Amino acid sequence: MRTAALAASAEPRDRRxxxxxxxxGVDLRLVLADAGERAAAFLLDVVIMAGVxxxxxxxxxxxxxxxxxxxxxxxIVPAIWLLGFFLLRNFYFxxxxxxxxxxxxxxxxxxxxxxxxxxxPLTAEAIFARNAMRELEVFLPLTFLxxxxxxxxxxxxxxGALWCAVFVFFPLFNRDRLRVGDLxxxxxxxxxxxxxxxxxxxxxxxxxxxxxxxxxxxxxxIRELNVLEDVLRSRDPATMxxxxxxxxxxxxxxxxxxxxxxxxxxxxxxxxxxEQRLLFGRRRRDKHDTG
Amino acid sequence: MEIVLKSHRFRREREADWRRLEQLLDxxxxxxxxxxxxxxxxxxxxxYRSALSSLSTARAISLDKGLLEYLESLSTRAYFxxxxxxxxxxxxxxxxxxEDWPHAVRSLWRETLLAGALTLLGAVTAFLLMRQSPxxxxxxxxxxxxxxxxxxxxxxxxxxxxxGHHGANGLTVFATFLFTHNAQIALLAFALGFAxxxxxxxxxLYNGLMLGAFFAVFQAHGLGLEFGGWSLIHGVTELFAVTxxxxxxxxxxxxxxFPGALSRLDALIEAGRHxxxxxxxxxxxxxxxxxxxxxxxxxxxxxxxxxALAAASAILxxxxxxxxxx
Numbered sequence: 001m002r003t004a005a006l007a008a009s010a011e012p013r014d015r016r017x018x019x020x021x022x023x024x025g026v027d028l029r030l031v032l033a034d035a036g037e038r039a040a041a042f043l044l045d046v047v048i049m050a051g052v053x054x055x056x057x058x059x060x061x062x063x064x065x066x067x068x069x070x071x072x073x074x075x076i077v078p079a080i081w082l083l084g085f086f087l088l089r090n091f092y093f094x095x096x097x098x099x100x101x102x103x104x105x106x107x108x109x110x111x112x113x114x115x116x117x118x119x120x121p122l123t124a125e126a127i128f129a130r131n132a133m134r135e136l137e138v139f140l141p142l143t144f145l146x147x148x149x150x151x152x153x154x155x156x157x158x159x160g161a162l163w164c165a166v167f168v169f170f171p172l173f174n175r176d177r178l179r180v181g182d183l184x185x186x187x188x189x190x191x192x193x194x195x196x197x198x199x200x201x202x203x204x205x206x207x208x209x210x211x212x213x214x215x216x217x218x219x220x221x222i223r224e225l226n227v228l229e230d231v232l233r234s235r236d237p238a239t240m241x242x243x244x245x246x247x248x249x250x251x252x253x254x255x256x257x258x259x260x261x262x263x264x265x266x267x268x269x270x271x272x273x274x275e276q277r278l279l280f281g282r283r284r285r286d287k288h289d290t291g
Numbered sequence: 292m293e294i295v296l297k298s299h300r301f302r303r304e305r306e307a308d309w310r311r312l313e314q315l316l317d318x319x320x321x322x323x324x325x326x327x328x329x330x331x332x333x334x335x336x337x338x339y340r341s342a343l344s345s346l347s348t349a350r351a352i353s354l355d356k357g358l359l360e361y362l363e364s365l366s367t368r369a370y371f372x373x374x375x376x377x378x379x380x381x382x383x384x385x386x387x388x389x390e391d392w393p394h395a396v397r398s399l400w401r402e403t404l405l406a407g408a409l410t411l412l413g414a415v416t417a418f419l420l421m422r423q424s425p426x427x428x429x430x431x432x433x434x435x436x437x438x439x440x441x442x443x444x445x446x447x448x449x450x451x452x453x454x455g456h457h458g459a460n461g462l463t464v465f466a467t468f469l470f471t472h473n474a475q476i477a478l479l480a481f482a483l484g485f486a487x488x489x490x491x492x493x494x495x496l497y498n499g500l501m502l503g504a505f506f507a508v509f510q511a512h513g514l515g516l517e518f519g520g521w522s523l524i525h526g527v528t529e530l531f532a533v534t535x536x537x538x539x540x541x542x543x544x545x546x547x548x549f550p551g552a553l554s555r556l557d558a559l560i561e562a563g564r565h566x567x568x569x570x571x572x573x574x575x576x577x578x579x580x581x582x583x584x585x586x587x588x589x590x591x592x593x594x595x596x597x598x599a600l601a602a603a604s605a606i607l608x609x610x611x612x613x614x615x616x617x
């Protein structure tokens with residue numbers, strides 16, 4: 001009976017959480033990026049690439065204007081856009097993903113990185129494969145949109161567009177949000193944001209004089225504690241006031257300290273109580289968990 | 292009375308180590324590995340292991356969400372740093388050209404033969420059809436690529452194409468256009484393999500058709516031999532590259548359609564990584580072909596010399612891929 005209760009009280013896994021057990025035996029619990037984050041990262045990268053091309057063009061135009069050489073302009077500007085766009089769209093991603101951060105600037109901005117699905121080192125082949133497939137997923141459909149006007153049967157255009165759509169929307173139809181390139185390269189994209197160590201909220205309240213009864217500390221579980229932590233870290237007075245009022249009502253606490261002080265003290269006391277029970281093997285998930 | 296939580300004391304004791312690891316990781320991720328001293332490099336795996344053990348302890352005793360998130364992020368970053376690839380770029384390049392690339396190409400020989408045969412089939416078909424009616428030209432070659440060098444073009448214009456000095460005007464644009472065009476075809480042939488080989492086969496066939504059609508146009512004016520020299524000086528390298536790209540596409544499509552003992556996904560991953568090596572080399576080959584086309588062909592106008600160079604490049608590539616052992 002006891003083991004069944006323990007299993008039931010284990011933390012419910014996030015739908016996007018994936019197991020990565022290190023050789024030392026610790027599960028790092030990676031969280032996959034969702035389709036929206038992937039799309040946003042890609043758009044950012046496209047904007048950066050376009051910015052580079054436009055910047056180069058402006059530099060060349062200024063140089064040509066200073067040197068009064070129109071010929072150079074006509075030679076170099078198309079070359080920048082043809083060759084530059086090709087080199088950028090292929091080597092921009094490959095180059096950045098080969099670096100220690102394993103992410104293009106767009107992915108970095110969203111706190112993402114590319115990871116090998118089997119947990120091993122990310123090889124150059126995997127990166128090349130996942131980026132070569134981009135041609136099929138993004139640039140072929142784009143070409144389709146641009147070229148389709150010239151004398152091709154509408155039916156063929158439609159069929160082509162449908163066929164392209166399969167690849168474009170591929171990430172939306174699998175659980176791991178893989179695009180075709182991820183599938184072929186054996187990679188996936190996960191959250192790996194750099195987080196700083198924030199202050200310990202229990203620290204600032206360790207000398208508080210407010211005392212709570214055992215019944216008051218049994219009113220809530222871990223989920224409520226985490227919510228309280230978020231509220232305290234965001235320091236929004238209106239939210240803190242509302243939360244303090246609800247906790248006071250729930251635990252029938254009469255004294256009227258300032259909200260922030262009361263909440264910090266209650267947080268520290270509740271955490272102490274729940275952690276103590278944790279040490280005895282009892283993880284109380286939330287306030288409904290009374291077993 | 293002072294309430295000191297166990298989790299709080301735990302954090303206070305380990306915090307300095309975490310901060311040190313974080314600082315080292317920051318420097319590595321910014322690409323400043325060379326600024327690390329020997330002691331610091333030795334410290335990383337130790338600090339990584341202590342961060343991991345902190346993480347599992349924290350999961351067992353601490354309910355501080357901020358701390359858990361920090362430790363998860365720190366351990367993940369350290370894991371990828373410790374277990375990530377450790378070869379330098381130079382070593383990677385050496386291994387690639389010395390071993391990986393020729394081996395990968397060699398193991399694709401069946402697919403390469405198939406892709407080559409399809410291209411040849413296309414070329415012969417187009418040539419035979421053009422002998423019957425030159426009107427076929429328009430359906431094989433897109434107009435922007437033909438640049439007026441169609442069946443109705445006068446012999447003198449064709450001869451100028453083969454031997455004329457275009458001068459610098461427009462040459463840069465044309466050369467870069469050709470390079471990106473070919474590289475794109477190669478990447479497409481590879482990526483389209485994912486759709487069970489068929490589009491790749493069509494692309495190979497079509498590439499052959501274009502080649503055959505051009506050859507027929509020049510042949511009709513008695514310039515067949517000269518056309519051979521003009522196109523093969525870079526064409527050997529370029530056609531080989533496109534053929535290899537097609538072969539890679541075939542391998543991927545084949546793995547998807549007939550995965551054998553592996554699961555479909557694993558077969559795809561294996562084929563994808565294998566052929567990606569070939570494709571990285573294909574881009575290099577196309578760049579070489581672009582150089583030969585842009586400079587070699589303009590500087591060398593003697594047909595016999597062009598054939599000699601074409602033959603030399605064919606022998607070199609064949610030797611490098613199929614006979615050379617490092």
